[in-house]
Amino acid sequence: NAGVTQTPKFQVLKTGQSMTLQCAQDMNHNSMYWYRQDPGMGLRLIYYSASEGTTDKGEVPNGYNVSRLNKREFSLRLESAAPSQTSVYFCASRGQGTYEQYFGPGTRLTVT
Amino acid sequence: AQSVTQLDSQVPVFEEAPVELRCNYSSSVSVYLFWYVQYPNQGLQLLLKYLSGSTLVKGINGFEAEFNKSQTSFHLRKPSVHISDTAEYFCAVHNNDMRFGAGTRLTVKP
Numbered sequence: 429n430a431g432v433t434q435t436p437k438f439q440v441l442k443t444g445q446s447m448t449l450q451c452a453q454d455m456n457h458n459s460m461y462w463y464r465q466d467p468g469m470g471l472r473l474i475y476y477s478a479s480e481g482t483t484d485k486g487e488v489p490n491g492y493n494v495s496r497l498n499k500r501e502f503s504l505r506l507e508s509a510a511p512s513q514t515s516v517y518f519c520a521s522r523g524q525g526t527y528e529q530y531f532g533p534g535t536r537l538t539v540t
Numbered sequence: 541a542q543s544v545t546q547l548d549s550q551v552p553v554f555e556e557a558p559v560e561l562r563c564n565y566s567s568s569v570s571v572y573l574f575w576y577v578q579y580p581n582q583g584l585q586l587l588l589k590y591l592s593g594s595t596l597v598k599g600i601n602g603f604e605a606e607f608n609k610s611q612t613s614f615h616l617r618k619p620s621v622h623i624s625d626t627a628e629y630f631c632a633v634h635n636n637d638m639r640f641g642a643g644t645r646l647t648v649k650p
Binding site for chain 2 (some may be wrong): 430431432461469470472476520527528529531533534
């Protein structure tokens with residue numbers, strides 16, 4: 429099992445450009461999450477999906493959109509990137525009836 | 541909503557010394573508690589979790605944590621650290637959603 433995979437690993441964008449971060453899990457988990465990690469702030473939830481076909485806002489959703497394409501895949505889109513979105517982005521998944529989350533390796537995004 | 545406070549942002553220790561990383565949480569209801577470790581340029585890995593039962597939980601790599609309900613704490617300990625334990629450690633609390641602390645950077649020096 430690959431667990432949770434994310435692409436790309438690194439990305440540099442100019443202000444105003446758009447991009448989609450991809451996430452996939454092969455653990456048959458129902459719930460999937462997108463977090464951003466900034467120094468001294470831990471992980472903050474951007475969006476989550478409790479099951480296929482549903483998405484909900486987290487703590488910091490502004491400037492982002494998500495798509496739960498199927499049970500395996502959950503993508504995060506930045507429509508018009510801003511320097512404040514420079515961060516490391518993590519995708520995670522969780523199985524039904526459990527509470528621990530499993531994380532991908534992260535995408536390091538820089539917006540100039 | 542619950543919040544999580546990790547009391548130390550950085551903890552430097554010498555190899556083979558004991559270490560304690562402190563975590564306090566605020567919540568008016570029962571919660572589930574976790575410690576995650578993040579090695580450089582990697583994602584988070586689960587170290588241990590408390591869901592119910594014994595308040596002393598053991599995790600991977602020789603770490604353990606004690607749940608103290610009266611003090612709303614979940615401190616992480618290891619009796620003797622190795623260089624390879626150098627990493628960032630995150631405490632997390634799950635009620636309706638998961639909240640993470642800001643992290644503690646553990647640096648083990650030779």
